[in-house]
Amino acid sequence: MKYFDIDTIKSSIESLQSYAANWLLPTFVFASNDVGTDEFVDMSKKLGTDHFLDRYFNGSRLKIPPTERGNNLLRPRLKGIQWNQGEFAGDYIIRQDTKMWGNLFSSRGYREMRLQGIIEGEKSVVKLTEEFKPKFEEKISDTFQFEDLLVWIYAFEGIPDEINSWEKLMSHFLETELGLSDFKPPYKSRFKLSDHKVPWPSFLSERPSNEEYLSELAPKLLAHLNLKASYGETKKAESEETTLTEDDxxxxxxxxxxxxxxxxxxxxxxxxxxxxxxxxxxxxxxxxxxxxxxxxxxxxxxxxxxxxxxxxxxxxxxxxxxxxxxxxxxxxxxxxxxxxxxxxxxxxxxxxxxxxxxxxxxxxxxxxxxxxxxxxxxxxxxxxxxxxxxxxxxxxxxxxxxxxxxxxxxxxxxxxxxxxxxxLEPSEAILKEKLQSNHVPSDVISRTVHLFNILNEVFPHGFGHTNFLKVKSVEDLNEVWSGRVSLPLKRALIHDKATFDATKAKIEEVITVQPEEDEETEEEGVENG
CATH class of the missing domain: 3.40.50.300 (P-loop containing nucleotide triphosphate hydrolases)
Structure with a gap:
């Protein structure tokens, strides 16, 4: 096996950072699962979604332990992922405490594509519409180089010694990793080797250590992980105070x-x-x-x-x-x-x-x-x-x-x-205070409180604030909606379908990140200790 050197990995990540994560990665999943315009495809019976993405976007590739919630998303810089400010500013790879598909793209990318009629289907069963291809080409410009994505795909595992060109690496990826001979036509204008010749890079004969990769690609994340390990806090759960004062x-x-x-x-x-x-x-x-x-x-x-x-x-x-x-x-x-x-x-x-x-x-x-x-x-x-x-x-x-x-x-x-x-009644004040103390982004707090207030207008006896206390991102808010709110709301309004439909539409608007919103400000799930 041979390995891309770290400078090559850095250069490819610097190129990838110009492209929107909420378009590039869902499309990568569709293409890899051979989704086209002709028929619905059940991706769960092919390569899958989160299970597939974990091959290439998981901290286990560098032996990084999962967060206390069991998540371990590791991504290169991409547009829509905050990497140039905050505790981990400047790192080339970003760890996030969320699931790539199950959480992140349920509210970004995939949801917008479906609502806009660019794709059809629900959950893992999907097909493209004719509107997909022009929108994809608009969102991912023709400056995109698939070679940069290939570098990330093989960044830490290496490639066989006999592969000596981008053409052979592309064929190896399609046939060995995906079981495909080629991508379907809607993806081909972007998911192909560049028209101009991209130089074949230099390689290392020995794999750098995980610490060497992290020290070069994510020095601030490495320092953060080492600090937690030194205090035995790698799996430490956030705990609330167990006693009260007379001020309570x-x-x-x-x-x-x-x-x-x-x-x-x-x-x-x-x-x-x-x-x-x-x-x-x-x-x-x-x-x-x-x-x-x-x-x-x-x-x-x-x-x-x-x-x-x-x-x-x-x-x-x-x-x-x-x-x-x-x-x-x-x-x-x-x-x-x-x-x-x-x-x-x-x-x-x-x-x-x-x-x-x-x-x-x-x-x-x-x-x-x-x-x-x-x-x-x-x-x-x-x-x-x-x-x-x-x-x-x-x-x-x-x-x-x-x-x-x-x-x-x-x-x-x-x-x-x-x-x-x-x-004990549902409390907006308690909800706000808890989210603020957890350093939840202000936009997420605003959306959460808005959803909380919508629910307390329609549930006859109110809807409790503790349902939202673990929310850290818009993706978490989507999970609360699907896992805690949707069914109770249906039951509460079982005889009032019009109110249910109107309330659901309001909620969908609150928990959906619109494509035109500033993609550079995504903070959700970024590892913050």
Missing amino acids: PVYSTILGAMHAKESFSFLLAGPPGTGKTSYARKLATTITAGEKDQTLFLQFHPAIGYDDFIEGFRPAESSDGKGVTYKLEPRLFLNFSEKASKNPGKTYVAVIDELNRGDIARVFGEVLTYLEVDYRGQHFTLPFSGNSAHLPENLVVIATANPYDRSVTELDDALLRRFWVVD
């Missing part, structure tokens, strides 16, 4: 109610995506000063019952060791309550997530009454065992519920009387 309004409210003995049972209520579960866990950690043996975390579901929660019969080995017997035993909540009773100087917190997903009256039984402040410390008789029990004042219950979900138990007035209710 929810914690302050609960603490005040506890000190005033207004309540020891609290319900965090709100639509999905408002941070109820996270808040409940942080409250438990804060109230118990992080003592894990003073916390109990449960999640209700339709199958949970009194015999799981309070007391019930459990199988045990018989006294003669030859069979099974059943013993009546205290269960999760009662055991936890008894532990709290024995340690009155400490506060114990039971977190019950999705409270109304269980049949609350059946699960709590008579214990439900004794959650109230006025009945704390009062003894009552358990109906199965006949034993006496009580709930101490140092036992705090923090539950979460979506009050609009009536699929299992409706939160009626009798139930709500036992809890001090704290409303």
Whole structure:
């Protein structure tokens, strides 16, 4: 094998940086999958999309570990990829925390091509229209040299020694890599060897090390990776603070109610995506000063019952060791309550997530009454065992519920009387603050907040901000739309198709990057630590 020298790689990347990524790379995928104008092609049954692109645009080519989200996109400078400013300004190759096709070109390139009628189809099934070729030639000028793309394709793996011309390398690529004899006519004006003779470059007999490649082509990325490795942070996940201060309004409210003995049972209520579960866990950690043996975390579901929660019969080995017997035993909540009773100087917190997903009256039984402040410390008789029990004042219950979900138990007035209710509503302010603290580009924040507000106008009980907290790019926003929003929106507007269609059109406009927008300002997904 022989290898392009680093100066050749740099020169080719400098040429490629003039061409739009959101046209060049989707077209490269279409051409490699032999997509034409005559019939639909299912690319997933040919070379594929992301799987195919990973051959040539993945950090594994230089043994770069994936990001914490499992992404490892590595691209040369191209128009539309920010490489001349920011932390990694000047690097020849750019690492991005996203998927090339599944994320990036769902909102750039491919989507615009489809909306403009340049291609037809959905997802991986596609064909070109007659309008494709002239638009492609407009977007990728005749100064483009396919030889530069070939250099990138073989930049780190090398080529066989017997290949000694661009013609032989092109044939090798088409036949060996793609299984084609040639590209289809719509691509041929650009995806061909240059009309003028491009000199055959010099080669190295030995492959440079990955560190040598990175030090020459991406010195700032290399320094970044080395810094993370030196602190053992290569796979470090971003973590939120696990405790709260008294400045936090929810914690302050609960603490005040506890000190005033207004309540020891609290319900965090709100639509999905408002941070109820996270808040409940942080409250438990804060109230118990992080003592894990003073916390109990449960999640209700339709199958949970009194015999799981309070007391019930459990199988045990018989006294003669030859069979099974059943013993009546205290269960999760009662055991936890008894532990709290024995340690009155400490506060114990039971977190019950999705409270109304269980049949609350059946699960709590008579214990439900004794959650109230006025009945704390009062003894009552358990109906199965006949034993006496009580709930101490140092036992705090923090539950979460979506009050609009009536699929299992409706939160009626009798139930709500036992809890001090704290409303958690969708919050634009929290969403903005989180995205800003994550250094998300201002354009992405603006689009995200716009989408958030559109959804909160049409969802009858609101749409939670936590659905958007991991958004870092327009591509992530597309994923939220397809994975978290689309189906719930259909269900919410199942009897109002006109509103659904109008809302979907608004959302498509928000999450679509228009071709005329400045391609030089793309920041999405660029590795930022």
